[in-house]
Amino acid sequence: MSRWRYLAQRIAMSVPVVFSVITFLFLVLRLGPLDPIAARLGQNAQGANVQRLREEIGLDDPLWEQFADYLVETVTFSGESWVVRNGTDVSDMLLEVAGPTIWLGVWAIVLPLFIGLPLGFYAGLHPNSASDIMANVTGIIWRSMPNFWLAVLALAFLRSTGNGSGPFGFDWYTFGPTTQSAVGTPNLDFATIGDVFGAPMLTGMDWSAFFVDVKLILPAAIILGSSSMAAELRLGRTAVLENVNSNYVETAKAKGLKGRTIVWKHVFRNALIPLVPIVTNEAFILIGGSVIMEQIFNINGLGRMYFRAIQTADVPLAGSIVFLFTVIIIFLNILQDILYTIIDPRVGYDQ
Amino acid sequence: MSIETTTQDQRSNEKPLIDVRNLQTAFFTDKETIRAVDGISVNIDAGETVGIVGESGSGKSVTARSIMGLVEKPGQILKGSSARFHQLETVKAYASEFSDHTVEVSQLRDQHNPQDLLDRIQSDISPETFDRDNRSDITLTDILAAGYGDKLGITSERDCVFITGRSGNRPENITSGFIELTRLEGEMQRKMRGGRITMVFQDPLTSLNPVFTVGNQIKEALDLHRGLTGEEATREAVELLEAVGIPDAGRRVDEYPHQFSGGMRQRAVIAMALACEPELLICDEPTTALDVTIQAQILELLEEIQEERDIGIMFITHDMGVIAEVSDRVNVMYAGEVIEKADVISLFENPKHPYTRGLLQSIPGGQGGDRLQTIEGNVPTPNEPADYCRFAQRCPKAFDACDVVHPKHVEVSEQNDHTAACLLYPEEKSQAGAVSLHREKGKAGDGDRMRGEKQ
Numbered sequence: 109m110s111r112w113r114y115l116a117q118r119i120a121m122s123v124p125v126v127f128s129v130i131t132f133l134f135l136v137l138r139l140g141p142l143d144p145i146a147a148r149l150g151q152n153a154q155g156a157n158v159q160r161l162r163e164e165i166g167l168d169d170p171l172w173e174q175f176a177d178y179l180v181e182t183v184t185f186s187g188e189s190w191v192v193r194n195g196t197d198v199s200d201m202l203l204e205v206a207g208p209t210i211w212l213g214v215w216a217i218v219l220p221l222f223i224g225l226p227l228g229f230y231a232g233l234h235p236n237s238a239s240d241i242m243a244n245v246t247g248i249i250w251r252s253m254p255n256f257w258l259a260v261l262a263l264a265f266l267r268s269t270g271n272g273s274g275p276f277g278f279d280w281y282t283f284g285p286t287t288q289s290a291v292g293t294p295n296l297d298f299a300t301i302g303d304v305f306g307a308p309m310l311t312g313m314d315w316s317a318f319f320v321d322v323k324l325i326l327p328a329a330i331i332l333g334s335s336s337m338a339a340e341l342r343l344g345r346t347a348v349l350e351n352v353n354s355n356y357v358e359t360a361k362a363k364g365l366k367g368r369t370i371v372w373k374h375v376f377r378n379a380l381i382p383l384v385p386i387v388t389n390e391a392f393i394l395i396g397g398s399v400i401m402e403q404i405f406n407i408n409g410l411g412r413m414y415f416r417a418i419q420t421a422d423v424p425l426a427g428s429i430v431f432l433f434t435v436i437i438i439f440l441n442i443l444q445d446i447l448y449t450i451i452d453p454r455v456g457y458d459q
Numbered sequence: 460m461s462i463e464t465t466t467q468d469q470r471s472n473e474k475p476l477i478d479v480r481n482l483q484t485a486f487f488t489d490k491e492t493i494r495a496v497d498g499i500s501v502n503i504d505a506g507e508t509v510g511i512v513g514e515s516g517s518g519k520s521v522t523a524r525s526i527m528g529l530v531e532k533p534g535q536i537l538k539g540s541s542a543r544f545h546q547l548e549t550v551k552a553y554a555s556e557f558s559d560h561t562v563e564v565s566q567l568r569d570q571h572n573p574q575d576l577l578d579r580i581q582s583d584i585s586p587e588t589f590d591r592d593n594r595s596d597i598t599l600t601d602i603l604a605a606g607y608g609d610k611l612g613i614t615s616e617r618d619c620v621f622i623t624g625r626s627g628n629r630p631e632n633i634t635s636g637f638i639e640l641t642r643l644e645g646e647m648q649r650k651m652r653g654g655r656i657t658m659v660f661q662d663p664l665t666s667l668n669p670v671f672t673v674g675n676q677i678k679e680a681l682d683l684h685r686g687l688t689g690e691e692a693t694r695e696a697v698e699l700l701e702a703v704g705i706p707d708a709g710r711r712v713d714e715y716p717h718q719f720s721g722g723m724r725q726r727a728v729i730a731m732a733l734a735c736e737p738e739l740l741i742c743d744e745p746t747t748a749l750d751v752t753i754q755a756q757i758l759e760l761l762e763e764i765q766e767e768r769d770i771g772i773m774f775i776t777h778d779m780g781v782i783a784e785v786s787d788r789v790n791v792m793y794a795g796e797v798i799e800k801a802d803v804i805s806l807f808e809n810p811k812h813p814y815t816r817g818l819l820q821s822i823p824g825g826q827g828g829d830r831l832q833t834i835e836g837n838v839p840t841p842n843e844p845a846d847y848c849r850f851a852q853r854c855p856k857a858f859d860a861c862d863v864v865h866p867k868h869v870e871v872s873e874q875n876d877h878t879a880a881c882l883l884y885p886e887e888k889s890q891a892g893a894v895s896l897h898r899e900k901g902k903a904g905d906g907d908r909m910r911g912e913k914q
Contacts, residue, residue: 355665362527362660363680363731364653377670453715454669 111449115442122438129434130182130427134175142421147191165190178423182431187424192416198428201413207296209398209409211321215329216394220337221387228344229379233371235349243341251338255397258331259404263291266327285319291328293408294321328405332397336390343386347379354378381452388444395433474545474635475502476771477526477656477739480590481605482641483537484518484525491842495521495534497795498845500590501773503739505546506765508772510786510803512779512818516838518795519775520661523741526640526773527658528648536641539588541604543621543637546738549655553620553638555630557647561620564600564636567613573599580607587867587901604639619643654684657732661744663725667716673700673727674712677734684735699730703760722753726760733764740764741773746781758785779822783807788876791815794849795841800868801877811871811879813854848882856883860894867900 144165145158162168166177181187185199193201228247231240269280281287298317351357352375360370399411410429417426448455484496496518503509511519524530526542544550554561577584577597586594589601600623608614619642624635643651652658660666667676677696681687687695693712700708703726716724725745732740742761746754758781765772774785782789782803789806791799791814799812810816817834836853848854851861860882868878869885882894 355660355662356668358529359660359666359728359731360668360679361529362652362658364649364651364683365679366649374668374671378668381670452670453672454717 111446115446118442118445122442125438126183126431126434130179130431131175133427133430134178134423137418137421137423137426138171138174140421142419144190144421144423147420147422148194178427181424182427185428187428189417189422189425191420191422192413192425198425201425202410202428202432205408205410205413207409208293208325208407209402209411211294211296212325212329212332212398212401212407212409213391213394215322215325216333216336216397217387217391219329220333220340220390224337224340225344225383228341229348229376231341232345232348232379233352235345240345244345247338247341249338250334251342253334255331255335256400256404258334259328259401262327262331263404266291284323285316287320287323291405291407292324293406294324296321325407328401328407332394332401333390336387336393339386339390340383343383344379347382348375351375351378377451381448384444384447384451388440388447391440392437395436474543474637476505476507476544476546477640477773478502478541478543478545478637479522479526480541480543480601481588482522482525482540482542484521484530484534484540485537486534488533491840494795494841494844496525497841498587499790499792499795499797501790501797501800503771503773505738505771506769507788508761508765508774508786510782510789511773511775511792512777512782512789513792514777514818514838516794516840517792518841519777519792520743522792523658523743523773523775526741527652527656528640528643529652529658538582538606539584540606540641541589541601542640543604544640544651544655544739545635545637546655547633547635549651549738550620550622550636550638551630551633553647553650554622554633554636556650557620560618560647561622562603562608562614562618563625564603564621564623565625567603568599571599571613573597573602576602576607576611576613579611581610582607604637606642617642617644619647650684653680653737654735655737656739656741657735657737658741658743659725659728659732659745662748663721663728663745664748666728667724669716672713672715673719677712677727677731680731680734695734696730699734700727702733702764703727703730704756705730722749722756725749725753725757729757729760729764733768736768737770739771739773741775743775744777747776747778754781761785779818791818794838796845796849796880797868798850798866798881799871799879801872802874805872805874805877809872809877811877811884812850812881813856813883814850815879817853817855848880858882858890860890864894864898865901867897869896869900 145153145161145167148161149157166174169177178187181198185202187198188194189196189198189201227243231243234240266280269278271279271281273279295317298314298321352371357370357374360374365374395411398409399415401407402409402412403415410432414426414429414433416422417429479499479501481498481500482496483494483498486493486495499518499522501509501511501522511522513519521530521534525536525540530536574595574597576599577594580602584607586592586597589597589605591597591601600621602608602611603614604621608618609616619639620636621639622633622636624633626632626634638651640651640656667673674693674696677699678687678692681692681695685695697708697712700712705711705723705726711719711723716727719727725748729745740761745761746757749757761772761774762785764770772785774782776782786803788802789800790797791806791812793814799806799810799815806815807819810819814834817832820832821834823831834853839849839852841849846865847863848857848861848866851857854861864882866880866882868880871877871879871884871886882897883890885893885896888896
């Protein structure tokens with residue numbers, strides 16, 4: 109089977125998954141105790157106002173009709189928010205808040221990948237050395253501290269460092285680029301996209317704005333990525349250790365290869381195989397984690413908006429966000445399978 | 460496979476291809492020191508197959524790894540060990556490439572008297588340390604190769620090329636010399652491994668890297684030792700695969716190891732080992748993981764390769780049947796020591812050591828009775844110096860002296876070079892006479908055996 113056919117098959121198979129997820133959300137929100145009218149007009153609202161609003165957003169239509177509208181609106185992002193920002197197009201709202209979440213997600217994936225993995229590989233290559241034990245202990249500590257707790261602690265600490273009152277005169281507000289608040293929503297306007305020969309291209313970078321944005325997101329990203337970082341460290345170590353002691357490494361040594369070549373060519377690629385699902389699975393967790401992190405760190409992102417949409421039974425908005433999350437997760441799954449076949453020739457598309 | 464087919468170089472040199480003397484490799488753990496290889500001496504000529512046979516845990520693989528320089532911490536080759544690689548072309552190449560690490564023994568002979576040097580060595584040494592019978596036989600070369608030259612200030616730590624004879628000043632004029640394998644390091648070591656000495660491991664299923672094509676792994680060796688890349692390397696890799704009997708090699712070269720069967724993988728590993736035209740091939744149980752028909756094919760292949768390329772083969776196995784088939788000479792190992800050595804015919808027709816006899820009796824179908832005879836018990840862990848016979852506990856013929864006297868190699872038959880390390884021999888002497896002979900042999904020189912000094 110070719111790679112493309114496999115891809116098409118996987119996408120076709122994901123349709124029922126998406127359908128069940130958004131249907132389930134609809135059932136929970138419409139048949140559950142949440143009431144968008146109460147969320148908008150208050151718990152005690154009665155009479156003509158309520159009736160008008162019910163008709164306006166179509167709550168009195170037959171349920172199947174509501175469901176059909178909901179399905180179409182959700183997958184095309186064409187609905188209008190009921191409660192969170194009533195009357196605003198869902199697509200506009202998503203575009204507005206997606207930026208900070210993606211910014212957070214990218215850093216929360218990149219940081220563990222570039223800190224956790226190298227540390228794990230180093231520890232695996234130097235087993236039972238002092239640095240290995242250090243890395244391992246730190247890994248366990250990071251892994252066992254819950255995100256939300258760590259986030260609150262970090263926030264309290266960063267706030268307390270104002271006016272140089274942190275340890276050794278540390279002041280988070282003036283550390284690096286100066287910021288007004290310890291954390292917040294990044295602006296993300298550091299890049300200038302211009303028209304180059306008819307195609308949108310990056311034409312300018314405002315580095316100071318870039319660093320401000322990085323600084324704002326850094327605490328949240330580190331904490332959000334902390335458990336992934338620890339997981340990647342520990343699994344990276346195990347994977348390397350397993351491969352370093354394998355027979356093919358001995359064959360490579362007997363061939364006269366340099367230690368460096370053995371590690372970078374032979375061990376590295378084999379050690380990546382068990383790490384692919386770890387990295388992609390950690391990415392799923394980030395989506396859930398971002399809801400909490402954005403709430404604590406006051407970042408106006410998708411996760412926070414999703415939380416509000418669910419609380420207020422804003423069906424069109426919540427549906428579209430869940431649809432987006434589902435698509436991302438399915439995409440990551442497919443990406444994981446494809447990465448597998450690229451890294452490990454033993455995995456193929458055949459049955 | 461015969462001893463007659465030695466090369467011109469070897470004949471003029473009159474030295475074996477590789478000459479291992481008193482090789483000792485120990486593993487230092489917190490609990491104990493395990494002498495996995497405890498003073499073995501083996502030599503292999505070009506074109507000859509020397510078998511090393513013994514039970515699991517007798518130190519066969521550690522011997523191979525020591526020669527390859529693949530012993531890793533906590534393992535260490537001890538001082539006093541020597542493994543000399545005599546192939547003249549290699550010595551010349553090394554002497555010109557690594558002239559900083561070359562020692563002109565022929566010139567040092569005028570300045571140093573071996574007997575004086577022996578007196579200055581502070582470690583426990585005996586003629587046995589240098590695999591010699593008498594103290595007066597010990598030469599300067601022996602002392603330097605065994606690593607005692609460093610402390611005496613004659614050699615420096617990384618010296619490993621020893622020139623013992625030359626007819627002029629240029630590297631091409633070298634007439635005899637050797638490379639001391641136990642002293643190799645870094646670049647010199649890597650050039651030797653895979654280039655001059657290669658190794659085929661036991662398990663073909665795991666000894667190839669699963670994520671690279673077979674061709675890629677062969678080409679890696681070609682690039683490293685012969686500088687072949689691209690098209691040329693691919694062509695050579697295909698030729699090698701054809702040479703080891705892989706059909707449709709042109710297509711196979713781009714396949715991954717998992718697409719090969721077990722026997723084919725072992726062929727591919729052998730092709731990889733041959734890629735750089737080695738002088739010595741060490742086969743560490745290459746057929747153990749294969750079924751009997753494939754085993755026969757692989758053995759046949761090795762024989763063909765040897766005839767064609769005139770390489771020396773060290774063949775390690777626990778299978779007496781395989782040993783009988785492939786080797787010219789056999790060394791029987793037990794608990795880190797060689798306890799009997801002979802040419803293959805004498806060993807099988809006329810085994811002398813009780814252990815060898817036991818091994819031969821425990822071949823299924825080899826004897827009459829209903830039950831297969833076995834040697835009771837297991838190989839002991841050699842964790843203390845051998846001042847007794849390590850086989851005594853399991854030996855049917857053991858007597859009191861076996862627990863206190865360490866047996867030395869003695870001639871056991873008129874045929875040349877058949878020796879056994881057992882207190883029962885020499886046969887013509889009385890038991891007491893034989894024991895005192897072994898005791899005397901052990902006491903020659905300074906009287907004590909090396910006590911495992913780290914190099």
